[in-house]
Amino acid sequence: EKEPDEPKSNVGTMITTILNKAYQDKEIIALDVTNKNNVTKCDSVEACAGKTIEYRYSGPEVNNYIYLKDNNNTNELWRIIGIFEDEKAGQYIKIVRDEVLPESYLPTTFKASNGNTYTIKSSETRTYWNKLKGDTSDKNNWPTAGLKYYLNAEQETEGTEKGYLHYLSDDVKSKLVPVKYYLGTVHTYRLPYDTPLQAYAHERDVESCVGGKGSSSDPMSESSGCHVWAGNDATWYANDENNKSLVSLMYPSDYGLSAVNANWDKPLLGGSSTDGFEDAAIKGTSWMFSTSSAMSDAKSKNSWLLSPTSWGSDFAALWYSTGSVYGSNDLVYRSNYGDYGIRPVLSLSSSTTWYSGDGTAESPYEIFE
Numbered sequence: 001e002k003e004p005d006e007p008k009s010n011v012g013t014m015i016t017t018i019l020n021k022a023y024q025d026k027e028i029i030a031l032d033v034t035n036k037n038n039v040t041k042c043d044s045v046e047a048c049a050g051k052t053i054e055y056r057y058s059g060p061e062v063n064n065y066i067y068l069k070d071n072n073n074t075n076e077l078w079r080i081i082g083i084f085e086d087e088k089a090g091q092y093i094k095i096v097r098d099e100v101l102p103e104s105y106l107p108t109t110f111k112a113s114n115g116n117t118y119t120i121k122s123s124e125t126r127t128y129w130n131k132l133k134g135d136t137s138d139k140n141n142w143p144t145a146g147l148k149y150y151l152n153a154e155q156e157t158e159g160t161e162k163g164y165l166h167y168l169s170d171d172v173k174s175k176l177v178p179v180k181y182y183l184g185t186v187h188t189y190r191l192p193y194d195t196p197l198q199a200y201a202h203e204r205d206v207e208s209c210v211g212g213k214g215s216s217s218d219p220m221s222e223s224s225g226c227h228v229w230a231g232n233d234a235t236w237y238a239n240d241e242n243n244k245s246l247v248s249l250m251y252p253s254d255y256g257l258s259a260v261n262a263n264w265d266k267p268l269l270g271g272s273s274t275d276g277f278e279d280a281a282i283k284g285t286s287w288m289f290s291t292s293s294a295m296s297d298a299k300s301k302n303s304w305l306l307s308p309t310s311w312g313s314d315f316a317a318l319w320y321s322t323g324s325v326y327g328s329n330d331l332v333y334r335s336n337y338g339d340y341g342i343r344p345v346l347s348l349s350s351s352t353t354w355y356s357g358d359g360t361a362e363s364p365y366e367i368f369e
Contacts, residue, residue, distance in 0.1 A: 014354050014365065015091055018083050022055045027062040029261060030055050036204045039197055041261055056082035059260050060290040063359035066095060067366045069169040077364060079287070081254055086179040093348040096250055100301045100341030107161035109133060110150045115157070118146025126339045129304050129316045140308035140316045141232040142183055147304065151247035151344055164247060164344060176246040179347045180237040182206060184227035185308045186252050188317050188325045193267035193276065196256025202227045203251050203307050206234035229313045248345045249306040252317045252325045259286035268325040276324065283323030301341040
């Protein structure tokens, strides 16, 4: 096997590489997210001084490809969403798998560390966000979702079924850091539909939640001051050795903000009649959609997102191959809306170095221990 090249001495870390490009390349946008309800583009280092900044790849063609090794030492293709900051983990690189997980990864059922058995996929090879075996009342609370348990486990508590972490190499797993997830609900099923910027705010609009829980059975009521379903967790941060949460899903806003910033005020749901993300002229400006538009099965497949949606306490957000974000209550029992896939999201440590590649599809970044 070929020995890896020396780390890029003039770069040091992947984060440094991306930040150096943020104020030079149009494909990386610096966002001032100090006020979640007024996210704005930041055009210079000076303008961003003292602000809370996120850096996102934005546009139809961006050089954000990265290879990660699976447990067979084979490269898998991922995409860098951007650079974010966590109150405990500090800066980290957020990435999403370029294709949905192959069927061979997915067990039909999975027994989680809480003792419950969840259905992960059906006989029709569709996947479920939270389907507790033998129950039809599961809720859209990510910390207790079957998919959360499967993605963050090496294998089930009893038996031989493998959790998703089993399929990542030890080298990759050593670079993962747990971060806080914001679990506010979004308007992606009923009017008024969220734009990417509104979704970003609603996902994180949790500070007023009483005791960390939802204070209203109607979380989208502006008067409630809390966009979280009653009984759900407002945030999720697991960092103990027995319950680390290292794998999640994209937010609806992650998809929406991957489009050019001129479209961040367009509704995530809707076709030409609503000037939304089903419009070719809008969704085509997102690298997440533009690379799936070739319609390979593994890229264009509908895939689950992290956020609950506003229609009911058993609805979660779903990215559709049409380019829209919908809310679906197929968490539990429905089976008539087509296949749903899983595109995991990982958070890489700020110390991650890259040894070769330039982030293009022809030469993805490669990382080694």
